[in-house]
Amino acid sequence: VEERLGKKTGILTIGQAGELTLSMANISVKDPDSKIRSHGRGGLGAVMGSKKIKFISVDPAGAEAPSIADPDKFKAAAKTFAKAMLDHPVSGEGLPTYGTNVLVNV
Secondary structure, rough: OOHOOOOEEEEEEEEEHHOOOOOOOOOEEEEOOOEEEEOHHHHHHHHHHHHHOOOEEEOOOOOOOOOOOOOHHHHHHHHHHHHHHOOOOHHHHHHHHHEEEEEEOO
């Protein structure tokens, strides 16, 4: 897909588990910087598979950045949100140290 669409294209794709609509199917994402991430919670890969969607591509070429109605309010809200995330024991300490397995209730 990348060869056909170019390296700067973002690609969301499913594998065989998604094609078979298995409940644990994930979506793998390659962003324009070629970083690959997997999103496995909730079986979203199975949803794409049920719709017969193998991949979705996003081409940023020529796209305009979204405009923000009130940049100062947006920056203030972003700072408040970031501080809350960093100050929380789970998102500020647990996730960076142990990863998403810290979210499992044992």
